[in-house]
Amino acid sequence: MSLQSLLSTKIVRAASIADAAFDAVVLVGSQESVKQFGAIQQVSAIAPAVDNFLKLHRGAFHSASLVQVDSSVVPSGRLILSGTGHVSRDYDDVRRYQAAARKGIELALSAGVKSPLLITLPNARFPNAELVAALGALTPVYTPLNVREEENKQKLQQLGLLAVGNSDTSARLEQFVEAYDASFTVCRDVGETGPERMAPPRVAEYIQNAFANGNIKVTVVDDQSVILKDFPLMAAVNRAANAVKEHQARLIRLEYTGEGETQDTFFVVGKGVTIDTGGCDLKTGGHMFGMCRDKYGSAVVGGFFKAIDVLKPKNIKAVGYMCMVRNSIGSRAYTCDEVITSRSGKRIHIYNTDAEGRLTMLDPLTLAKEEALKAKNPHLFTVATLTGHEVLSYGYYAAIMDNGPAKASGWARKVQEVGDEFGQPIEISRLHPEDFAFHQAECEQADLRQGNTKPSVATLRGHQTPAAFLQMASRIDEHGTDSAHPLKYSHIDMGGCEGDHPSVSFPNPLVTLVAGLVLPHV
Ligand SMILES: [Zn+2]
Known part of the structure; x- marks a missing residue:
């Protein structure tokens, strides 16, 4: 396009x-x-x-x-x-x-x-x-x-x-407005469009077209046996949808290498649940309405790369993963009580199939971590409409949670200032020891529990603990400030900042991410 x-x-x-x-x-x-x-x-x-x-x-x-x-x-x-x-x-x-x-x-x-x-x-x-x-x-x-x-x-x-x-x-008003407007279109098209038009295979097709002949290399994992082997938790969420060819999972990878020597490398992993039925812990009472926007994290990743594609920032490398799955209900659906071994080798005990976002991103995040260990000044991100708890805590504002090395670099504070300057404020949440303790397994079958049986809005620290889970389950927690190879990681829970369905969204935190990570290199 x-x-x-x-x-x-x-x-x-x-x-x-x-x-x-x-x-x-x-x-x-x-x-x-x-x-x-x-x-x-x-x-x-x-x-x-x-x-x-x-x-x-x-x-x-x-x-x-x-x-x-x-x-x-x-x-x-x-x-x-x-x-x-x-x-x-x-x-x-x-x-x-x-x-x-x-x-x-x-x-x-x-x-x-x-x-x-x-x-x-x-x-x-x-x-x-x-x-x-x-x-x-x-x-x-x-x-x-x-x-x-x-x-x-x-x-x-x-x-x-x-x-x-x-x-x-x-x-540089026209240049920046064009870049933002094109990135908003990609984000809104992916994020707001319904679950059939934007089923995982069609998101992949859209992204390939949107980036054709540009500066971003797009590759798509569409082989379901590869997804099962390399991304086992993503495959679990996809298991019911996998019976319908048009709904099968896709992992979309976007890659950009700017001119000049690379100074920073960003890995951005987005939640892309095209419709969240809740799975067998089914969403009832009308709570499924608007869940086509549960892919908005991936939509922000797509928009972020479109801004990069247009602005061609120098001295950075960026890798994005759009983790596209449909959380369907059906006879093959994954259920609570399953124990599934992740890409990182951790055994994960499933407690609630509606907490699928963290599972969908986990194995692609682990792959990104493996790549980050070989990259120049890497920083890993997850971007997701993850919890209702975040919405209750902050309304329409996204929340950032830095790990130790990211916090030491002052990232969340810096990006919070940038967000204020560009009209898209973002909140900072912190992680504490009980967030990590919360996800320890309760039986010998598993290493970690995915969550609890309650919705996040009925759970203390319901939006902070998933950030601890993602660190432990991907083994990013083994790369803290006390390790031989620290890795910066920031989890961004978008909560409800993609706006009220079905009105047009103002892509959030896309403005802030582009202003914080891309504009300084343009
Ligand atoms: Zn869910």
Whole structure:
């Protein structure tokens, strides 16, 4: 697929507000930014119209309004003023710009605008406001994959961007917006599309097409005997689905090597459960609705590599695993009380088949660990919609849990700062001895227990203990700061940050991962 075919709309740089290629100007700013008008040469001509409108509508910077302006200033005569509301209180953050731009474009779409020009007035407190606003503006422009496949529907002909700030992200606004928008499309297409269109074999086919002729090498393990032998826990989750050819598991590997000497190597393993029925510990009472998004961890991995594909960062190597399985129910389904030996040689006692995400990722994570031992400055990650406990703890925010070496490198704290700067905050959770003790086996048949029989929301430290389980079951715990070969590992529980099904998601923590790991190398 070409880059253009993955963009929500064509993204172009505008020359000025007087550019006749656009049929509306969408101006995003705060009440305080009115004072800047005179100082910003690109927008100063619009200032009298905004001043006049403020006399009519004092709350204009707390809402979105369509304002008629003289065509000598804006050729289309249309100005959409979209206010951020408050941006100066302690708890205001840059996401005000994202929300305002989104509302502005929603108003533009309802007004029949086809070619808007987005301008965001800068704010010294939020250097990335222009980028964050543009990503918000593109959210209502995304068209779901199944609709795109059936009709040639274009909500906009183009989105113009006029950068007026002087931050790094302002200077490269179009480049970054294109990369993010393409990565969002891959993430949303994989993450939000239903369980048949995005069954594991069709995710593999989609990813192969999305990365064809690009900078990412894609390989797919589709031989079920190989999955059974090399990824035995993933095979267990897949066992019921394996009876249906169209639902069989796939392990998708993505690999990128940037120009120049490799300084950092990232291994990112994503949970890709295409529908989670719960298995024989069946989800009841309507709890299965929305579980097509249980593949969102893998969707973030796909989106992360699309951003890499477009931006071509130097001096890094990245390997991704999208662990695609369907947790079905059926006569061959795996059940509680089974003891299954993992790739690492640990015997795992199954307690609850609805805790399948950790099992799906475990063996690919172990493979990534084996590769990491030979890699330059490696850092392993798991990214997963893993627990309801994380949702209860943090709402729509993802949580990072560093192991010892990752914590010593200060990774979670660094990425938390980056997330705040780019409008996608992320929380830090920590691991304690009881998280590791919790997963010790209760009988001689096994080394570890997968979990308990309760849902995570009824379990103390229900989102932290899986991070301890993944470390012990993959033997990453043998590579702590006290070992001869420490390995950095960070588990990211996305909880519910992929958003409420079925509304369009704002890919999370994709913005932060790209900003933290990729942009410094571009
Ligand atoms: Zn589950």
